[in-house]
Amino acid sequence: xxxxxxxxxxxxxxxxxxxxxxxxxxxxxxxxxxxxxxxxxxxxxxxxxxxxxxxxxxxxxxxxxxxxxxxxxxxxxxxxxxxxxxxxxxxxxxxxxxxxxxxxxxxxxxxxxxxxxxxxxxxxxxxxxxxxxxxxxxxxxxxxxxxxxxxxxxxxxxxxxxxxxxxxxxxxxxxxxxxxxxxxxxxxxxxxxxxxxxxxxxxxxxxxxxx
Ligand code: 5GP
Numbered sequence: 001x002x003x004x005x006x007x008x009x010x011x012x013x014x015x016x017x018x019x020x021x022x023x024x025x026x027x028x029x030x031x032x033x034x035x036x037x038x039x040x041x042x043x044x045x046x047x048x049x050x051x052x053x054x055x056x057x058x059x060x061x062x063x064x065x066x067x068x069x070x071x072x073x074x075x076x077x078x079x080x081x082x083x084x085x086x087x088x089x090x091x092x093x094x095x096x097x098x099x100x101x102x103x104x105x106x107x108x109x110x111x112x113x114x115x116x117x118x119x120x121x122x123x124x125x126x127x128x129x130x131x132x133x134x135x136x137x138x139x140x141x142x143x144x145x146x147x148x149x150x151x152x153x154x155x156x157x158x159x160x161x162x163x164x165x166x167x168x169x170x171x172x173x174x175x176x177x178x179x180x181x182x183x184x185x186x187x188x189x190x191x192x193x194x195x196x197x198x199x200x201x202x203x204x205x206x207x208x209x210x211x
Contacts, residue, residue, distance in 0.1 A: 008205050009128050010038070010101040011197050012093060015190075016112045017134030018167035019160055020142055022180045026134055027106045029187045034194065038103040040092040043069060046084035059089075077107070077114035086111070097128050102194070109170050116173065130197055132190065133174035137181040139165060 017023035031037060044058045045066050054060055061069070066085045070078060076094075078087030088105060096103050105115075112131055119125035136142040142164055146157045171177055176193055180186040197203075 007100045008203060008208075009124065010097040010099070010103060011194075011203065012097055012103050012105065012115075012125065012129040013037070013132065013194060013197070014105045014107065014112050014115055014129060015132045015134065016107060016109045016170075016174070017180075018136065018142075018164040020146055020164055021134045021136045022183065022186070023106065023134045025183060026178070026180060026186050026190060027104070029183070030190045030194070031104060033187070033191055036102070037194070038096045038101045040088055040103050040105050042092075042107070043075075043078075043087045043089060044084055046082075046086075076118060077111040079108055079110035079114070081108045081110075088115075094124070097124065109167055109173075113170075113173065127203065130176070131174040132176045132178060132193065133171050134178050134180050134186070135168055135171060136164070137179050139168075141181070 015023065015027055017026075031039060041055060042058055043061050043066060045061060045063050046058075048054070048058070048060050052058065063085070066078075066087065069075060069087065069089075074089055074091070075087040076090050078085060080086075086107070088107060088111065093103050093105070105111075107115075115125065115129060116131065119129050136145070139161070143157070143161055146152065146160050152160070178186050178189050178193070
């Protein structure tokens with residue numbers, strides 16, 4: 001049936017996960033498989049890594065510039081992660097959503113919680129935002145994975161595990177949880193989930209199937 005009369009809004013897909021759960025790998029594989037997803041390029045004060053390009057992975061800015069952007073109200077959310085600031089720009093998200101494009105946000109938990117709070121006061125965000133959380137199959141499995149990184153000391157492994165335990169405790173704040181036991185399965189689960197999100201009646205134009 002192709003009688004949709006009004007353009008639907010896009011979906012803002014917010015993905016976070018506990019440290020060490022392979023979130024970045026899952027997210028980049030999903031983006032490869034779903035090139036139609038818009039990606040929001042964040043601002044960060046961290047230095048570019050080799051191979052990263054200004055405006056592709058991030059907009060790399062100084063701390064002063066970041067502070068000025070906070071002052072101007074440029075961000076939907078921002079947070080300090082590993083001693084660097086990261087922020088999602090309104091300009092990267094709102095217009096795309098209003099034009100029916102889905103936007104994929106890979107951000108930390110503090111940022112996701114800020115978007116949830118913003119959505120409480122903003123009808124557009126409320127209707128368009130879905131929160132996905134990536135978890136390891138178990139803490140035991142995560143510990144094994146962390147120990148597999150030969151570069152980390154025992155103290156670092158314990159520190160990372162504690163951090164992950166704390167992060168996992170936020171899982172109920174999210175709408176969906178994806179367990180990354182097997183990478184291919186986790187990627188398939190996320191692709192299927194995102195496709196299913198389009199089937200939600202609440203997001204369809206009100207006159208979509210009206211005669
Ligand atoms: P990285 O420096 O490795 O690219 O990212 C470090 C962490 O910052 C990741 O967990 C990533 O999800 C998070 N991050 C990236 N961009 C943003 C953003 O705009 N806002 C928030 N809150 N976190 C972000």
